[in-house]
Amino acid sequence: MNFNELTYLKFGNQKQQEVYKIMTELQLMEKLREFDPILVGTIPLAIDLPESDLDVICYVSDLRYFREVIKERLGDTHKLHFSYSSNDDLESLVVQFTYKEWPFELFAQPISTKLQNGYRHMVVEHRILSILGDEARHSIIKLKRSGIKTEPAFAKMLGLDGDPYEQLLVLSEWSDDRLREFVVNKDYIVVNKEESPQ
Numbered sequence: 001m002n003f004n005e006l007t008y009l010k011f012g013n014q015k016q017q018e019v020y021k022i023m024t025e026l027q028l029m030e031k032l033r034e035f036d037p038i039l040v041g042t043i044p045l046a047i048d049l050p051e052s053d054l055d056v057i058c059y060v061s062d063l064r065y066f067r068e069v070i071k072e073r074l075g076d077t078h079k080l081h082f083s084y085s086s087n088d089d090l091e092s093l094v095v096q097f098t099y100k101e102w103p104f105e106l107f108a109q110p111i112s113t114k115l116q117n118g119y120r121h122m123v124v125e126h127r128i129l130s131i132l133g134d135e136a137r138h139s140i141i142k143l144k145r146s147g148i149k150t151e152p153a154f155a156k157m158l159g160l161d162g163d164p165y166e167q168l169l170v171l172s173e174w175s176d177d178r179l180r181e182f183v184v185n186k187d188y189i190v191v192n193k194e195e196s197p198q
């Protein structure tokens with residue numbers, strides 16, 4: 001699965017197709033091209049909820065410069081909210097805005113986007129769902145509807161102990177064969193779906 005280009009959304013479910021149209025109209029990826037942007041989160045995996053936002057991660061070596069670029073390229077048409085955070089001496093910048101009722105969140109870190117946790121989590125979750133199929137997808141959606149966040153929902157479904165974010169990063173390092181053997185032999189929890197996802 002190539003998450004670098006948005007064309008896969010054109011062939012997805014109705015919401016993914018709508019996201020492709022709105023992202024193309026906004027030309028967000030073109031405006032962020034120099035920062036190696038990737039759309040991550042639940043919408044690319046079709047496990048989103050109605051309130052899910054559009055998460056775009058960026059590789060940014062200078063967060064102050066990124067802030068000025070965003071203000072210049074998006075500030076005229078969008079109300080921007082900036083917030084900084086620091087974890088393990090790694091500073092991040094989050095930019096939130098809304099476009100035509102679609103909530104966006106840009107997440108910038110001085111790390112290559114493919115090495116950021118958001119991308120690594122999404123890829124291993126995609127691999128897990130590809131192995132387990134729609135039943136597991138419905139289970140994750142049901143767990144999320146109950147208020148559980150995405151990574152904890154995967155950990156609960158697979159019966160993983162410990163920090164779910166760290167556990168999924170461990171799984172992300174495994175080969176396809178090892179991951180397949182692990183998840184198919186797990187007595188994972190299937191949550192009965194009340195209704196089909198949109």
